[in-house]
Amino acid sequence: MWKVELFAPNYDEKESKAVNEVLDSGWLTMGERTKEFEKNFSFMLGNETKCTALSSATAALHIALMSLGIGEGDEVIIPALTFVADINVVRIVGAVPVLADCTSYNDWNMSAQTIAQEITEKTKAVIIVHFAGYPCQMDEIVALCKEKGIALIEDVAHAPGASYKGQKCGTFGDYGCFSFFTNKNLSVGEGGMLSSKSLELDQQGKYFRSHGMTSLTLDRHKGRAITYDIAQSGLNYRIDEIRSSLGLVQLSKLEEANKNRKKLVEHYIQNLKEIEEITIPFLELENIESAYHIFPILLDKNINRVAFIQALKKEGIQSSIHYPTFKNFTAFKNLNLNMAPIAEDISSRELTLPLYPTMSFKQVELVCNTIKKIINR
Known part of the structure; x- marks a missing residue:
């Protein structure tokens, strides 16, 4: 699939x-x-x-x-x-x-x-x-x-x-x-x-x-x-x-796998950084070495995320969300949780793209080209 x-x-x-x-x-x-x-x-x-x-x-x-x-x-x-x-x-x-x-x-x-x-x-x-x-x-x-x-x-x-x-x-x-x-x-x-x-x-x-x-x-x-x-x-x-x-x-395998993840993330950034409708977080942070667990992006407010996910799925690209806001879950609706405006906005627009250490640069490019294709429709 x-x-x-x-x-x-x-x-x-x-x-x-x-x-x-x-x-x-x-x-x-x-x-x-x-x-x-x-x-x-x-x-x-x-x-x-x-x-x-x-x-x-x-x-x-x-x-x-x-x-x-x-x-x-x-x-x-x-x-x-x-x-x-x-x-x-x-x-x-x-x-x-x-x-x-x-x-x-x-x-x-x-x-x-x-x-x-x-x-x-x-x-x-x-x-x-x-x-x-x-x-x-x-x-x-x-x-x-x-x-x-x-x-x-x-x-x-x-x-x-x-x-x-x-x-x-x-x-x-x-x-x-x-x-x-x-x-x-x-x-x-x-x-x-x-x-x-x-x-x-x-x-x-x-x-x-x-x-x-x-x-x-x-x-x-x-x-x-x-x-x-x-x-x-x-x-x-x-x-x-x-x-x-x-x-x-x-x-x-962890050290080498994390190095591979880093190379893939850098290739993603190179291919997506010029797209105005997408924001890539965690750029140019100091004093850190990441494990590059997932590759999250932030969609423009004018993009329908559900429709975007469906369009990616139709092209054979799997994606996910990290994470829905707590307030949308039945179990937490009555907790009167305090406001967190930046996190709530990110939760509503975040999209996670494929990332794993055995992924190829060609697969990264396929994901990026598909995103550009969907945005330019």
């Missing part, structure tokens, strides 16, 4: 071999491959970061809020432009979501200034998102959170491997929360990672991951433990060995 799909997994025989080795081993639940995945991911992040592999980034966000003691009546500032996971976990723990607007029409991330505008005496945490793989301006955000005594959680779902001033995203806050969903830069189907530089917070995360147990099934299987204690209440947010084996292979 698609000449160019939105995303394609960066898989080859290495992933197949890794999965088959797990199946042949007879050990499927969390085990040695998961430990190796956590170790290698920690090494990639640097800064003596500890990592806990999980079933999803949503699990990581949920654990982060619980570990930091966020609960009933507390306020948590989240981006107005993000996936519903961020607002959902805030509500699940009984806290109140407060929206921070985008910095500008060029930088769609929240900033220290847009966060500061929403801080009250009830604010207990901030969840930032490195949107599309582009890091937030972290110096000011970290300083603000320290000054106000507010916990900082990084949603790094879009940005594995991205860095700000040479420091990897996911190492600035109390916790970093990564996604390994099918369409992410590091893809295992379903999965996530929780990172922290704090030994105490890392241990909290591990307890929440597996029922608060002091030893795991693998430890008892290997004879390293006979029984276990329950240190605290916890959940089952474990990953399994199949997905950890995929994660190991994908992690080994």
Whole structure:
């Protein structure tokens, strides 16, 4: 159906071999491959970061809020432009979501200034998102959170491997929360990672991951433990060995894959920059190295986005929206969420074009030429 799909997994025989080795081993639940995945991911992040592999980034966000003691009546500032996971976990723990607007029409991330505008005496945490793989301006955000005594959680779902001033995203806050969903830069189907530089917070995360147990099934299987204690209440947010084996292979490919994404984005920009009806965000930002997770553009206000998406579909080009505004969802209509005018405008006009590391320059050119054709009709 698609000449160019939105995303394609960066898989080859290495992933197949890794999965088959797990199946042949007879050990499927969390085990040695998961430990190796956590170790290698920690090494990639640097800064003596500890990592806990999980079933999803949503699990990581949920654990982060619980570990930091966020609960009933507390306020948590989240981006107005993000996936519903961020607002959902805030509500699940009984806290109140407060929206921070985008910095500008060029930088769609929240900033220290847009966060500061929403801080009250009830604010207990901030969840930032490195949107599309582009890091937030972290110096000011970290300083603000320290000054106000507010916990900082990084949603790094879009940005594995991205860095700000040479420091990897996911190492600035109390916790970093990564996604390994099918369409992410590091893809295992379903999965996530929780990172922290704090030994105490890392241990909290591990307890929440597996029922608060002091030893795991693998430890008892290997004879390293006979029984276990329950240190605290916890959940089952474990990953399994199949997905950890995929994660190991994908992690080994990540740096090169992100470089390929960068080249493709640069080719997109070169082909689209002269089109007046399109605005390309995140241009000429300083101190960052992006992971180039998605390629978002902003359509002119006079363009009907639904009709544009349908026209692309007719030509065999898949596209998407990142993200619909929260206020349009049934679950959030009665929350009286605060205004975020830039984010709401972006949400109404944003369009995501195909991007994945095995994409060719010819496919980029086909997408761009199709866009020009539709606009010039």
